[in-house]
Amino acid sequence: MERENLECLVALGQERDWARAAERCGVTEERLNQVVHAAEEEYGHAIVVPGQTFQGFTPEGERVLAWANDFCAAFEQLAQCFATSRRRTLVAPLLERRSVSPKRLCGPGPSAHDLALIAQAGLHAPDHGGLHPWRLLEFAGGQRAQLADCFEAEKRRRDPLAPAADLQRAREHALRPPVLLAFIVSPKARTQVPLREQWLSAGAALGNMLNAAHQLGFGAIVLSGERCFDPQLSAELGLQPAESLAGFISLGSVVQAPPARKYASPEDVLSHWQPHGTPAADVPRSPPEADLEIDPIHDDKHNRHH
């Protein structure tokens, strides 16, 4: 028996009326009758109680109906699985991107043309007012030693007794990445676009650029660390007072893929509004940052690359 015919039976079981079931299946009543009769022939038993109008299913017919219901439900589930899998491939590049630590990167990094494409991807991020409230600063190979001096000096300011190994590590953050960019959030003075939206736009641009780098076949990672909060280093890099050094983007070819990481599931972040039961007054509008509970495992302080 064909699946379409089983679906006709399921419709008849639900509608309990020839005309409505036929309409639901998009066939004539006569065709629906033929389908049932053909099934009865194949099965060797009456499926529906004979009569001018629909009189119900015979006991054997109820068994067939139960199988048809199960089959159609399983088929529907399978079709859903296929559709989800097909749709998943459409977002696969976004699901596959990983940050790749500078230790796992080598040359060549993205070319000037690639960097322009990456920046273009950033510019295509959602951006209220088209302000592109961010900019990139590239450190050419010949400037890295000078940048390493700046990183070392910042480390010394922060920790005058820093051991030589820590100072060397600070220098390596400037020297190791095949391509190194500073990501600077550069808010524009616009009354109609609040600062927080400009930061969100900058973050969206950063995400787009990391995805673009991944799509171009490069590994990339954004690292901030304490140095991004050092006013002197920011001044040495030419930041304006209103700008923030959000992080450094390292880019290169991937030597070794990063280890697998766990992700939260969509249900952790996607819920439905419940208009009843939650008084509007109880919904915090914008919780002050101090209210956020720090998770020691994921707290940036513990994970920062100094």
Ligand SMILES: Cc1cc2nc3c(=O)[nH]c(=O)nc-3n(C[C@H](O)[C@H](O)[C@H](O)COP(=O)(O)O)c2cc1C
């Ligand atoms: C602005 C910014 C700064 C970051 N700074 C650091 C950092 O200093 N140290 C660190 O371990 N991860 C830092 N991260 C997180 C990593 O870049 C990366 O996203 C994280 O390790 C998760 O890896 P994944 O991108 O492969 O999921 C930062 C991320 C962003 C967006």
